[in-house]
Amino acid sequence: MKARFLNRWVLLLLIFSVTFLGCNNDDDMSVLTDPIGDNNGGGDDDGGGPQSGTQGEITLYRVSGNDIQKIRDYQVSGQDIAYQNDVARHQQLWGFTKDVVPVAHRNKMNEFMIYNGSVTGSAGYVVQTKQDLSTWQMGLAINFADDQNELLYTIIHEFGHILTLNDTQIDASVGSGSCSNYFPGEGCAKTDSYINKMHSLYWADIWEEFQNAQNDESAHQAFYVKYQDRFVTNYAATNPGEDIAEVFATFVTRNNRPAGNTIAEKKILLMYDYPELVQLREYIRENLGSNRGRARSILPSPGSWKKANTLGNAKSSHCGHKH
Structure with missing residues (x-):
């Protein structure tokens, strides 16, 4: 689930090539496109009336602290009209x-998209809105949001992409030829970044084998079977970008700290080495727990989404991480 820069003047159509890094698109979705960057106006007063979305876009919002402010409604028809009018659900x-x-x-x-996931088969995605990776758009499929367990897991996973691919973690100005660290696609991973650490510890020794398996679905599946104790879900073996997003989601949703008997568990333990990630885990678990005035906890269980047991396209770029 990752994303490439959408230029202010160019409508980039990124086709569902899945992974979160290097333009990560999650396997079940292509990138929603919108000329984001021209966010100076609200509603449809930004250049000639409502726009037609090509990837199920319904309503785009600007994020402002605790609030969202409408940037535009897209031209929609059929059931999407009801989805667009359901502002309470947004x-x-x-x-x-x-x-x-x-x-x-x-x-x-900085942006929040409500869309219809039927076009791409996805429940959520993230895509960068600035080339330097400093800001991102998150999208949630309103028609796939009835399964609250999967919805919340999707949000955690997508947030994991933003967390591990933003400008504090990745240098977008460094190309692959000049990168001495892991190169996810959006830029060069900084030496002390979460994803570079995980890659150097738990991917470097099998990296050549993984790259050789990327172009063949059966070879990729054989790669996963051989190294399945390294991954928290099947989908995590898609590539390092999806791996770290799945590890983060498992780290947050798993109740107990693992013993570290497998590499998959060691990846989770790696998250505990960062106090700021532990703090994030506590924040999310407290907010989704039963101690927030809820009758029961709404914290999802690890791996609780429809493609957890499938393998994504290893070669897909992380552009527009779709879930």
Whole structure:
């Protein structure tokens, strides 16, 4: 689930090539496109009336702290008209997102898209809105949001992409030829970044084998079977970008700290080495737990999404991480 820069003047159509890094697109979705960057106006007063979306776009919002402000409604028809008019549901989805993403991290998420996931078969995605990776758009599929367990897991996973691919982690100005660290696609991973650490510890020794398997689905599947104790879900073996997003989601949703008997468990333990990630885990678990005036916890279980047991396209770029 990752994304490439959408130029202010160019409508980039990124086709569902899945992974979160290097333009990560999650396997079940292509990138929603919109000329984001021209966010100086609200509603449809930004250049000639309502726009037609090509990837199920319904309503785009600007993120401002605790609130979202409408940038535009897209031209829609059929059931999408009802989805567009259901502003209360938009706000509910934003409320769940706030439960996962603390306000201090929302400066990295400047846009929030409501869309119909039937076009791409995805429940959520993230895509960068600036080339330097400093800001991102998160999208949630309103028609796939009835399964609250999967919805919340999707938000956590997508937030994991923003967390591990933003400009504090990746240098977008460094190309692959000049990168001496892991290169996810969006830029060069910084030496002390979360993804570079995980790659150097748990991917470097099998990296050549993984790259040789990328072009063949059966070879990729054989790669996963051989190294399945390294991955928290099948989908995590898609590539390092999806791996770290799945590890983060498992780290957050798993109740107990693992013993570290497998590499998959060691990856989770790696998250515990960072106090700021432990703090994020506590924030999310507290907000989704039963101690927030809820009758029961709404914290999803690890790997609780429809493609957890499938393998994504290893070669797909992380552009537009779709879930």
